[in-house]
Amino acid sequence: MEFSSSKHGDKLVVTVAGRMDAITAQEFDTQCRQWLAAGDTNVIADLSGLEYISSAGLRSILSAAKQLKGAQGSLAFCNLSGMVEEVFVVSGFAAMFTMHPTLEDALAG
Amino acid sequence: MKRHGIAFRLAALILSCAFVILAAIVAYNYAYSRAIILRQSETNSRHLAQETASRIDSVLLSVQKVANNIAYSLEDASLSREDILNLNKRVIANNPEIFGMAIAFEPYTQEPERLYFAPYHFRSGGRIAFTMLGSPDYRYFYMDWYQLPKELEQAVWTEPYNDQGGGGVVMATYAVPFFRNQDGKKVFAGVVTADISLEWLQDMLDDIRIFDTGFAFLLSRHGTFIAHPNRKLIMNHTIFSLAEEMETPEFRQVGRDMIEGKNAFVRIDESIFGNERYLFHTGLEYGGWSLGVLFPRSEMLAEVHKLSNVMALIGLTGFALLALVIIYIARRITRPLTELSQSALEIASGNLDLMLPEVRTNDEVGDLAGSFKVMTNSLKEYIANLTTATAAKERIESELRIAREIQMGILPKLFPAFPDRTEFEVFASIEPAKEVGGDLYDFFFVDDTHFCFLVGDVSGKGVPAAFFMAVTKTLLKVVAEKGLDPGQILTKVNADLASENESCMFVTLFLAIIDIETGETRYANAGHNPPIHLPCGGEPCWIPPFGEPVAGVMDGMEYSTRTMTMAPGDILFIYTDGVTEAMNPEQDLYSDERLMRTVAEMPERFAPALVKTVNDSVAAFARGAEPSDDITMLAMQFCGKCDK
Structure with a gap:
């Protein structure tokens, strides 16, 4: 799994690519702790490059969201497609989190 | 492929190099000494032949001197019959090289009433025998040894001949005419002859050893064999008839050169005698004879062969010694390696407590042994850790398995x-x-x-x-x-x-x-x-x-x-x-x-x-x-x- 991030105003855009499964999911958690340490609490995750997400991946997203919420921050998602979008819908994550079709929408929202 | 150890390869490499070097030295030495020895042998054989020729010449010269002296003394007409016989006998007694001596007078010269007067003393069975030559069957006036000096009015060596008159042997004769004063004129009065037995000449030549089977032979001025170890040839063959018989035309040239008294060293091809030979020939000073010395090349080279055998022996001994030393050194180096390798195998099979062989040499092998010791200790430590870790992991795994079974249950x-x-x-x-x-x-x-x-x-x-x-x-x-x-x-x-x-x-x-x-x-x-x-x-x-x-x-x-x-x-x-x-x-x-x-x-x-x-x-x-x-x-x- 690969991460890259860029600042847009007070929002941090994180691009996640690759596979988020039981082995790599922990990284998302670790990254989240780094954002918090850097003071970034409003995070938009661009999942356009994410090929696969397992239940362990969902759990680390939940964990990250909880941490950000604890710091009065927010976690939103954009650019979901294919299998990942399906998983988000099926698991109800699409209902739990703020979802945006594109990064522009996310930045505007 | 067969596996060869370091000791074997090291030894093989060094020994093959050493072998090449030794072989080159021996070969060079052989070639060099061969040339020297060949030159020396040629000189030796030349000297030997010349010495032989001188010996024969000196014999002939002394014979000639004696005969000349007698002829000179016979010019005194006052000599009585007794004086002449005594003179004759004394000559034979005092000159061992002379087989026989005749003093042959012209008819009716010494004793007016006698047609024949030719006292002849010769050797027979260790004594000195005496006979008077001349009879109706042996009219000596017509013999070569009488006719030639008489006509030529000078001393001559006859061709060898088989004497029928007195000695009954094959001989060569030196004949000197002598003259007497008659009415103030020198008139031919007779011939003094000194005979040399070819038998005796042959015996003398037989004493000359040239290498092992080399021999000397004598040719007359017409090419007839006078002396040859094969006595059948003597008087029966000329070198030309022999060349004819053996179908070796090259001998004709050799024969012509010899008759002309030339001095030469000739190589004779192995097709003639079955082995390669050398012929050295030289003309004699007297009698128009020539001496030939024939010897096999191999015998001339015997010294060379002996030398190269000795050198090869020394080379091989040195090689064997070197081989022993190298094998010893190589073994000494590889023995600890072999022992280490066996220990390593045993360690690999799990016996980590094996005592490693003691290697005390302060070199790479010693370092290797040290490394082995460190490796064994590290392995032991590692295995101990691993055993502990594995036990812990197994415990956790078994607990997880139990958890799993409960969950499934x-x-x-x-x-x-x-x-x-x-x-x-x-x-x-x-x-x-x-x-x-x-x-x-x-x-x-x-x-x-x-x-x-x-x-x-x-x-x-x-x-x-x-x-x-x-x-x-x-x-x-x-x-x-x-x-x-x-x-x-x-x-x-x-x-x-x-x-x-x-x-x-x-x-x-x-x-x-x-x-x-x-x-x-x-x-x-x-x-x-x-x-x-x-x-x-x-x-x-x-x-x-x-x-x-x-x-x-x-x-x-x-x-x-x-x-x-x-x-x-x-x-x-x-x-x-x-x-x-x-x-x-x-x-x-x-x-x-x-x-x-x-x-x-x-x-x-x-x-x-x-x-x-x-x-x-x-x-x-x-x-x-x-x-x-x-x-x-x-x-x-x-x-x-x-x-x-």
Whole structure:
């Protein structure tokens, strides 16, 4: 799994690519702790490059969201497609989190 | 290929180099000394021949002197018969080289009344014999030895001849004319002869050894053999007749050169005598004779061969010594290596306490032995650590296995689960992943006519997931038996799970309650994969999700209930994402589409068969890839009044 991030105003855009499964999911958690340490609490995750997400991946997203919420921050998602979008819908994550079709929408929202 | 050790290769390399060097030295030495020895041998044989020639010449010269002196003294006419006989005899006695001497007078010269007067003293059986030559059968005036000096008026050497007159041997004669004063004129008065026995000459030549089988021979001025070890040739052959007989024309040239008194060193081809020979010939000063010395080349080279044999022996001895020394050194170097190698093998077989062979040399081999010692100690330490670690890991693994068994044990496993119920058929299977996972399924009657069945998937793996799963299953059963709607059940269970869930674990759930008399089915879905509804005789379809979130995360979530009716023969197939996300070695997903296709192509629509078919299809797709998640399926078939 690969991460890259860029600042847009007070929002941090994180691009996640690759596979988020039981082995790599922990990284998302670790990254989240780094954002918090850097003071970034409003995070938009661009999942356009994410090929696969397992239940362990969902759990680390939940964990990250909880941490950000604890710091009065927010976690939103954009650019979901294919299998990942399906998983988000099926698991109800699409209902739990703020979802945006594109990064522009996310930045505007 | 045969394996050769370092000692062998080292020895072979050095020895072959040494061999080449030694061989080159011996060969050079041989060639060089051969040239020297050849030159020396040629000089030697030349000297020998010349010396022999001088010896013969000196004999001939002394014979000549004696004969000349006698001839001179005979010019005194006052000598009496007695004086002449005495003179004659004394000469023989005092000159061993002279075989016989005749003093032959012209007829009626010494004694007027005698036709023949020729006293002849000669050697016979160790004594000096005497005879008077001349008889009607032997008229000496006509013999060569008399005629030639008389006519030429000077001394001559006759051709050798077989004497019939007195001596009866083969001889060569030196004949000197003598003259007397008669009326103031010099008048031919007779001939003095001195004979040399060819036998005696041959004996003298026999004493000359030239190498082993070399020999000398003498030719007369006409080429006749005067002396030769093969006595049959003497007087019977000339060198020319021999050349004719042996069909060797080159000998003619040699013969001509010899007769001319030339001095030469000639090589004679091996085709003539069977081996290569050298001939040295030289003319003699007297008698017109020539001396030849013939000897085999091989004997001339015998010294060279002896030398090269000695050199080869020295070379081989040196080589053998060198070989011994090198083999000794190479063995000394490789012995500790061999011992180390054997020890290493034994260490490799597990005997780490083996004492390594003591290597005290302060070189690379010593370093190697040191490294071995360090390696053995490190290995021992490592193995000790590994043993401890392995024991700990095994303990944890066995505890996990037990946890797994307990977890699996709480799921209903006995099928058919309700053999006395004809209204429905329920079948479930769980294919546990290697790691402890969190899948669950359950089915039970909530009352006489309502049958509850569910499938859930706890996020994550390991002991926490297993605990969460056990808690969920227990809660579900307790809550469901209160007779609530599926939506209400999930709402309640979610609230209970979420209240104390710090670790963000969650569970997806699909729960349905069927009225086994009517087929009316109420169900709720908490973020679970959409199940498949397989109508009896119709096309299968997904039961669409409501988008309601997973359970255990958010307190206060409300889940809704939906209703569908199952016709007799319909199957409801619920599964976890272990099915659709099963992977093959190329990491492709099994996928929803493949699942739907497999279900649609089922020939026999029967709950246990469906589960088995999907299981086989997933296994075939994975091609042995280790499943990363539990594969859980539950098929609920409503029968109603339809036959099972």
